[in-house]
Each structure stands twice: as C-alpha cells, then as structure tokens.
Amino acid sequence: MKILVAGSTGYLGSYIVKELIARQADFQAIARSPQKLEKLGLTSDQIIEAQVTQRSSLAGCCEGVDTVISTVGITRQKDGLSYMDVDYQANKNLLDEAVKSGVRKFIYISVLHGEELTHLEICQAKERFVREVQASGLEYCIIRPSGFFSDMKEFYDMALRGRIYLFGDGQTPASPIHGADLAQVCVGAVTGTASVLEVGGPETLTHQEIAEAAFAAAGKPVKITRIPDWVRRLTLRLASVLMGKKRFGPIEFFLHVMAMDMSAKGYGERKLGAWFGGNSRSI
Ligand SMILES: NC(=O)c1ccc[n+]([C@@H]2O[C@H](COP(=O)([O-])OP(=O)(O)OC[C@H]3O[C@@H](n4cnc5c(N)ncnc54)[C@H](OP(=O)(O)O)[C@@H]3O)[C@@H](O)[C@H]2O)c1
Numbered sequence: 017m018k019i020l021v022a023g024s025t026g027y028l029g030s031y032i033v034k035e036l037i038a039r040q041a042d043f044q045a046i047a048r049s050p051q052k053l054e055k056l057g058l059t060s061d062q063i064i065e066a067q068v069t070q071r072s073s074l075a076g077c078c079e080g081v082d083t084v085i086s087t088v089g090i091t092r093q094k095d096g097l098s099y100m101d102v103d104y105q106a107n108k109n110l111l112d113e114a115v116k117s118g119v120r121k122f123i124y125i126s127v128l129h130g131e132e133l134t135h136l137e138i139c140q141a142k143e144r145f146v147r148e149v150q151a152s153g154l155e156y157c158i159i160r161p162s163g164f165f166s167d168m169k170e171f172y173d174m175a176l177r178g179r180i181y182l183f184g185d186g187q188t189p190a191s192p193i194h195g196a197d198l199a200q201v202c203v204g205a206v207t208g209t210a211s212v213l214e215v216g217g218p219e220t221l222t223h224q225e226i227a228e229a230a231f232a233a234a235g236k237p238v239k240i241t242r243i244p245d246w247v248r249r250l251t252l253r254l255a256s257v258l259m260g261k262k263r264f265g266p267i268e269f270f271l272h273v274m275a276m277d278m279s280a281k282g283y284g285e286r287k288l289g290a291w292f293g294g295n296s297r298s299i
Contacts, residue, residue, distance in 0.1 A: 018080055019043040019206060020119075022068055022110055023087030025052040027166045028125065031199035032085060033058065039203065046077060046110075068106040069097065077110075078117035083206045085123040086110055089142070091266070099141035099265060107145045111152055121155040123205050128160045128214055128280055137261075138269050157205040162216045162278045163192040165291050168226060172292045175230035183274050184245040186224035190278040191216025194291060197284020216280030219287060223274075226288065233292035248275060 019036060023029040024045035033056050036043045046064045047053050053063045066073040068088055078084065088110070089103045107124065114122055126142045133139035149156045174180040193216055201215050221229070224240070231238045252271045255264055 017042060017082040017206070019203075020064075020078060020081045020084045021045040021087075022084065022107075023089065023125075025049060026087055026091070027164060028195050028198055028202070029087040030056055031195035032087065032202050034196070035199040035203045041203070044077075044081075046074075068110055069101060071109040071112070074109055074113045076113075076117075078113045078119050081114070081117060081119050083121040083123060084110060084114045084119055085125075085202055085206075087125045087202075089125070090138070096262065098262065099138045100144075103138065103141040104145045108148055111145075111148055111154075114154065115152055119154060121157070121206065122149050122152065123157045123159065123202060124149055125159050125161065125202065128162045128216075128278055129276065130160060133269075133272065136268055136272060137265050156211060157208065158212045159198075159202060159205065160212065160214045160280070161193055161198055162280045163190055163273070164198070165192055165194045165217075165286075165288060168192050168230075168288060168292075171226050171230040172234060175227070175234040175236055175292075178236055179239045179241060180227040180230065181241050181243055182223050182227060183243050183248045186227065186240065186242060187222045188275060188277060189220050189222050190226070191220045191280050191282060192226075192288055193217035193284060194286035197286050201283050214280040216278075216282050217286070217288070218282045218284050220279040220282070221288065229289040230292050233289060245275065 019041055021029060021032050021043060024033050025047045033045055044062050044064055045053055045058060046066050048067050050063045050065045064077050066077060086107055088106050090099055111122060126146055130139045130143050134143050146158050171180060198215060227240055228238055248271055255267055
C-alpha cells in the first residue's frame with residue numbers, strides 16, 4: 017500500500033515522513049529540494065524530485081500509489097506565487113495525476129473553520145481545492161487542524177523579550193497541536209473512514225493561558241499588554257490597503273484567527289508548555 021507525501025519538506029510534512037519511517041510504511045515523498053529529504057534519512061528511491069506547481073513535472077508520480085497525502089501550501093514561503101497558484105493549483109495538479117493513476121484515497125490538510133473563512137484569500141484557495149477533492153470520485157479525508165505548535169513560537173519569543181501582547185481580553189480559546197501528533201492523525205487517515213477530521217491538540221488553552229505557559233517556560237514574570245480588539249480590526253483594514261496582496265495574505269489570516277475560537281477535538285499527547293520549555297528552539 018504505497019503512500020505518496022507532498023509538502024514533505026515542511027513542518028507537518030516532515031513529521032508525516034518521520035511517522036511513515038517509524039511505521040516502516042512503503043512510501044515516497046515529493047520535493048523540489050531533495051536535499052531536505054536526504055537530511056530526514058530518505059533513500060534516493062524514496063524521493064521524487066518534482067515541482068508541484070508545474071503539472072508536467074508530476075507526470076507518473078502517482079503510479080502504483082494507494083494514497084496521496086498533501087500538506088502543500090504557502091505559509092512563510094516567499095516565491096512570489098499566490099495562494100491560488102499553490103494551495104489550489106499545485107494541489108490540483110497532484111489530484112489530477114492521482115485520478116489519472118487510479119489512486120484510491122487523497123488526504124488533504126486544510127484549516128479549521130476554513131469553510132467559514134472563504135472571504136480570506138488563503139481559505140478561498142484551500143476550500144476551492146477541498147471541493148475539487150470532494151468531486152474527484154476518490155476516497156478522501158480533509159483534515160482541518162487548529163494552529164500548529166510552530167505557530168505558537170511567537171508567544172515564547174515575546175516572553176523571552178519580557179512582554180506578550182494579546183488582542184482583546186485574552187480569553188479566546190485554541191487547541192494547538194504538535195506536528196508529530198498531527199502526523200499520526202494524517203497517517204491514521206490512510207486506513208480511517210472519516211471524510212473530514214477537525215483536529216486539535218490535547219489541551220484547549222486561552223491566549224492568556226498560552227502566554228502564561230510561555231512566560232513560565234522562559235523563566236520570566238508574566239507581563240501582558242492587552243490591545244483592544246478595535247486595533248486588530250483597524251490594522252486589518254489598513255493592512256489590506258497599504259500592503260501588497262502577497263504580504264497581506266498571512267497577516268490577514270493571522271489577524272482573523274486571533275479573534276476566533278480555534279478549539280477542536282483533542283488528539284495526541286504533547287503539551288505546549290513542555291514544548292515551549294524544550295523543543296521550541298528546534299521547532
Ligand atoms: N501552520 C499552521 O498553524 C497551520 C494550521 C492549519 C493548517 N495549516 C496548513 O497545513 C499545511 C502544512 O503547514 P506547514 O506549517 O507544514 O507548512 P510549511 O512548513 O510551510 O510546508 C509547506 C510545504 O509546501 C511546499 N510548498 C510551498 N510553496 C511551494 C511552491 N511554490 N512550490 C513547491 N512547494 C511548495 C513547501 O516546500 P518547500 O520546503 O520546498 O518550500 C513545504 O513542503 C499548509 O497548507 C498550511 O496552510 C497550517
């Protein structure tokens with residue numbers, strides 16, 4: 017049962033690769049920079065060098081594949097491409113190849129509440145792709161995670177600098193998840209039956225509690241400055257006018273989810289406080 021991983025060089029993708037190695041699974045991974053996969057211990061026959069944004073470079077990549085898992089998406093990349101180019105079209109290129117090769121199942125990582133956020137560019141592209149997966153005729157699982165630990169590092173960095181800034185009253189909940197815990201869910205979906213999974217980590221914490229955990233790990237006294245929510249809304253409006261489209265996308269997403277309940281059913285066991293205390297330095 018061969019699995020193909022796309023996005024394998026990213027935060028979540030590399031944990032999926034590690035999980036597949038630990039399970040001694042039959043898999044290959046696609047990357048535009050194969051050296052990143054060699055560092056994870058993959059052999060040359062496990063690596064497919066391809067550029068997912070170029071349809072032709074994917075030809076034949078799904079031959080003999082049972083399940084494709086894609087975590088491809090723009091987070092911090094500065095390639096000058098849009099969400100529509102990557103989160104939608106690159107994944108669509110892969111899906112077309114999967115359909116052509118008779119792949120059984122497609123697993124795609126979108127975002128928690130993405131369906132309600134299609135007015136944001138990132139979610140518009142992701143959810144357009146979700147609809148393509150649903151219409152493809154393949155079995156599928158759409159995984160909708162809350163925030164990743166990798167995105168919580170900013171709290172720890174602010175704590176190290178001595179002060180954390182929070183929007184509103186700090187009581188908005190979130191259930192961030194470690195990449196290794198989420199990778200187990202993604203790989204479990206290969207044989208699972210759910211077509212949609214909303215996934216959080218083992219704890220639901222308010223932003224205030226996340227800040228306190230970051231200060232505890234940093235060994236600093238709790239110093240929190242609350243920024244009224246109207247500042248967040250004004251920043252969103254100003255940034256949409258003053259910033260270029262590509263730079264605005266990640267900020268638009270961040271400023272929206274900071275004000276949303278991002279709690280979800282808990283999976284895994286890794287706790288954010290321990291991660292702040294030890295592993296956040298290596299992400
Ligand atoms: N971070 C979060 O809190 C969060 C929460 C919910 C959902 N998600 C979604 O989960 C997915 C995985 O997130 P992540 O944090 O693991 O992302 P990440 O670390 O940025 O990894 C993204 C992957 O996509 C590839 N990619 C991006 N742009 C590309 C391009 N132009 N051409 C080819 N490959 C490209 C990257 O390849 P390179 O290594 O070559 O750049 C990398 O393998 C994303 O779709 C993200 O939107 C993230």
